[in-house]
Amino acid sequence: MRKLAAVTTATLLIPAAAHADTGGPDLLGSLAQMVGSLILVIGIILILYYLAGRLMKMPQGNAAGYIRVVETKHLAPKKSLMLVEVGGEYLLLSNSGEGVSLIKQVEMLEEIEVVEERSAAALIPARLKKKLETLAGGLPRKEAPLGQLGKSGGFA
Known part of the structure; x- marks a missing residue:
């Protein structure tokens, strides 16, 4: 923390010293003042950000709680179905x-029918x-070496 204060002080005082020597605005002095202000x-x-993270932390609840969201299916914007387990009941x-x-x-777990979602290949x-x-099997497979390109940019 002391290093940051020393660097900030030094960068803010350099432009003052530059103005004292020349008597007018200096490009190097303005640049140093801008960099110092940016660092500050x-x-x-x-x-x-650090203080907000420390002060705004919410107390963490019990990780092994009694309420658990098993699954959520979104149907439309702001509309969804949720399967929730509360104390062993669904x-x-x-x-x-x-x-x-x-x-x-839902009284028993057997009542919940698990439907496998098909991948894109299964569709x-x-x-x-x-x-x-x-x-694809009937197409001729012609493989040319990498160095043999034709003048038009295609394979020779």
């Missing part, structure tokens, strides 16, 4: 702009996939 402003911002909640409301209390129908593979 950045230092104040960093100090305020609740299906609706979350919207007006508030949160209970849809159903392609099998017939189309076969057709693409046969088309």
Whole structure:
């Protein structure tokens, strides 16, 4: 902290010494004053950021609490379904702009049907996939060495 104060003081006093020698504005003095002011402003911002982080910390609750959000599905902007576990019971909640409301209390875990989400490759129908593979297999594979480019920029 003392180094920062010493550097800031030195950079603010250098322009004063430059003005005393020449009697007029000096480019080097103005540059030093600008850099000193910049260092001072950045230092104040960093100090305020540190203090805000220390003073604004919320107390952390119990990590192994009794309420757990199992899954959330967003349906539209500001509308979603949430499956929440509270003390061993599962609740299906609706979350919207007006508030949160209970849809159903799920009694057993077996009632929850887990649906696997398909990847993008699984969305392609099998017939189309076969057709693409046969088309790709029928294309001639011509591999030219890297150094043999034609005049037009393509492979020779």
